[in-house]
Amino acid sequence: MPPMPPNPNNKQQPGGRQAALINAEKPKNARETLGKLLRYIGRSKYLFFGLMAIMLMITLLGLAAPYIQQIAIDCITLDDKKLSVDTERLVKILIILGVVYLMNSVFSYLQGIFSARLSQKTVSTMRRDLFGDLVKLPIKYFDSHRHGDIMSRMTNDVENISNTVSQSIGSLISGVLTVVGSIIIMLTYSPLLTLISLSTVVLTVFVSTKMTKYMRRYFLKQQIILGKLNGHVEEMVTGHRTVVSYSKEQAAVEDFNVMSDELRRTGIRAQICAGVMGPLMNCIGNFGFVMIAAFGGWFSYKGWITVGTIQAFILYSKQFSRPINEIVNQYANIQTAIAGAERIFEVMETAPETDEGTSEITAEDIRGEIKFEDIHFCYDPEKPVLKGLDLDIKQGQKIAIVGATGSGKTTVVNLLTRFYDADSGSITVDGVDIRDMRMDELRKSVGIVLQDTVLFKGSIEENIRYGKEDAPDEDVRRAAAHANADAFIKHLPDGYKTQLAEGGSNLSQGQRQLLAIARAILADPKILILDEATSSVDTRTEMHIQSAMVALMKNRTSLIIAHRLSTIRDADMIVVIDGGKVAEKGRHDELIAKKGCYYDLYRTQFAGNKT
């Protein structure tokens, strides 16, 4: 059974208000972010202003409806002077009322449509822009940020913005309009009484912000415990084998029960806190009502206002407190959305990879002569990785780079592909500095097969074709055959059309590796990089891939990073990197005979102490 979330819209925390409370966080530069966010919303100008107009209509209709209803009621009110109901007039008023109600519903529907379109359009553009910027980010960004964090910007943050745009904007506009409208009407009746009813508004805002803060504390605490509990479950479930093999089930259950009970206790407190909020607001609202009744009564006693005014005030002050409450509620949502937007804009504003290459050289022209000259590089200023590396690679040569872990083997690859740029020194391909080349041309001329094979959702065929989109079927099959992948692909249920699961998890390590090799063969690059490409394959399988590798390396300049001797031995040149420099280079036999650092490395890493 697929693990389906119970509800697609609230993933973790059902209950929108709760979620908003927990997640509510202060954005750093709210005004600037809000401005940018508004610009996004502003891209759909017609929708936005349309929505504004609709909200205005809804508010007006909302204010008019009770008024007309009141007239209708008056119509059926009988007193000494009026002895029978004027049915004709009643029907007329009811028709007007019906029209108003109908219009109200029509506009409400339009509002729903408009805000859905506005939010979806905004968010969809935002997602597209975010992704567009994301693929242009330098590798450094991906290496230095947790992948989960980057993902959560796309999911949670965008989701928050979408919710806010579709819900908050609408209710905010109508809330503000209603409040302003009510205040204006009230002011025309009696400024003094208006002031008095506004005082309860101040009280409402004050209490609800205070309460929200208080509630947030409890929800935060609850969230922290929940996080702890989740962490424990995750750890114990993923580490289940270890738990079981040490017979620690009971201990794990006991720990869990302690946390679970703590969660219960905080949960109750948080829930009470939330439960008190409604009645409390109710309390304040009624307090306001009493105030209006008391003062209004006194004023009318003094003859300053009429009884009708009091009734109107009671009606409007009721109409008043609902949107105020809503605005306060939306405040937390909006804050969360802005904080989310801030994180999204942060990604968008991260400097993309710079490509200032002006050279006319294209991937087809490149022959594959590579030269590293006095390269210095560090990921962290404290720890320089390369300290004056020099390397000269001839066209078609097969170079093996070896060295201890952390010596900078992979860094060489990162620099050659311009995943990172060197701090000083220069790298040239065919005598042209790679920074002068167009980045895509450079990368098209380089093919890499990595230790962790990256496969994409799609068919086998599409994955092989990743290196060359327009390759005809025969070429794809030929490449697969060269990579020794044809045989296993043919045995799959749908052959080349077989769909891969996410990350290719329905294939074995070795099969994935073969696909990556086929992909590189099809791309036919002039320069080939194999970064621990066969390390996750057992040696016997590797032997079978070996011929594929040989086929792949033919007629190309190849850089091989490997920890297995079998892959290195046949290299034209072995380069030992130590201390950020090339320590030794030469053929296997020469280096062994020299008994230098390659010999040492060879003894510890490849052969082992022969015991």
Added chain:
Amino acid sequence: MKLAKYIKPYLPFVLLAPLSMVGEVSMDLLQPKLMSKIVDDGVLGSDYGLIIRTGILMLCTVIFGALCGSASAFFAGCASQGFSRDVRNDLFKRVMGLSFQQTDKFTTGSLVTRITADVTAIQQMVDFLIRGFVRNIIMFIGGVIMMLTLARSFGTIIAVALPVEALIVILIMRKANPLYAIVASRLDSVNSVMQENVTGARVVKAYVREKHEQERFEGANMGLTEANLKVQELMALLSPVLMVIMNFSVMAVIYIGGWQVQAKEMKVGEVMAAITYLTQVLHGIMMISMMFQTMARASASAKRINEVLDTEPVIRDGNGGDIGTKKGTVTFRGVTFAYPESSGEPVLTDIDLDVRAGENIAILGATGSGKSSLVNMIPRFYDADKGEVLVDGVNVRELGLEDLRRRVGIVLQKSELFSATVAENIRWGKDDATDEEVIAAAKIAQADEFISRMPDGYDSMIAEKGASLSGGQKQRMSIARAILKKPEILIFDDSTSALDLGTEAKLRAKLREELKGTTVITIAQRIASVKSCDRIVVLDRGRIVGCDNHDALLKNCEVYKDIYDSQIKTQGDEA
């Protein structure tokens, strides 16, 4: 529902919550009456004292209502949180007791969601049911009764409006539910493209496929937007339509009320009250149908929880009778095993193997040849489909699980460390181990050196499953943990792969020296690691194709020779 039994202990709370809710609701229902009193008698009657008195009374009822509401929140909280705690505890206990066949089937990710998110979902549903549902039912029924007491003719309005409203809600929800499912799956595709690009950024860049990925993303993005729009536009229909029904009913009340007033059968005040009650009733039905929606969603969670609770652990404790002397032997007799999910051929076929006490035996074979599956059967992580596995001459199924697992120590392929200090992690092997014992175990495992160099030594915290440690360090810590346990049979499931050969050799020498008499079973990739073992078992496609010492295998076993050639031959001469 099976989960119902969990609510039983909290029945008093479950009953008290709606009871205090009745208090809150009736205080709420009192408000309009008091308000009209202030207006009619106080303001219109210019009775200033009455305004103050009624005002104070109103505040009192409001405060009382608030207290009742809070009490109801308290009772509901006690009930729902207690209920969810019990479900959660049982669930976790059950998960801990499942066998790996079963956890594999569920997948760890889904188990975690079931214990956390799904339990939260049903907890909220219970809370919802206790408070919201009861409240709305009271409001709804109360409203209907009040209206009917005002005038029978209003009953017709309810009888017409109610089914229409309910029908519309049901229709829209029924249409929306599959759309929500589509939204969820489209969201998944957006996320998966994103995920692939974040993790595979190097390959995307290396093949200059940014544009292609952007197009692919745009496709997924448009799909999601479209689905979202569809569902939101449908849902936008709901409230306006309901509003129309409600408002037209109000108009009907005024119209009918007008005739009644004309006929002197009714007062205007009563018509106004009827409008309030009608709104309440129709609002109530809307809330109730929304709740059914929430319940439908929560019932998906409940189903997923029940699935786990209903799973009986396949691997059950043996009767654990007194088992003879501890000898440290392992015997496989005609063992055949297939993973339940893989429909294909068995991973292991007809395995016969005798591991002698104190023997140092290795298992070698290509990936997927069944090495791990073989050793996983010894501590009963899995049970054989056919044949039997014996430890110390007794079928493992008859041994007590704890007893069996005390005898067998296994170091897994993937080192699993927990958020605790280094010492605490090692001490998993033996809770009451002294510091000296811990250090001694670490020394054997070649871990003491790097642990001592850590900022807090053995008290250093391990965060995020040891993310800051290298693979080799993690492996050595798990080895130390297993050594501390001092089992009679120690299994290394490819757990030295990240060590360089020098360290591995030192570890092996130390093991031989310190753990004399312990049966050691090693799975390894490198021939150099296992060459010196007493015997080497060669597995190929789930069958034993050779079992002897290195020299003999080299002569007689084709597969072994093959592996040897791939590794040793090329490096033999120079070293």
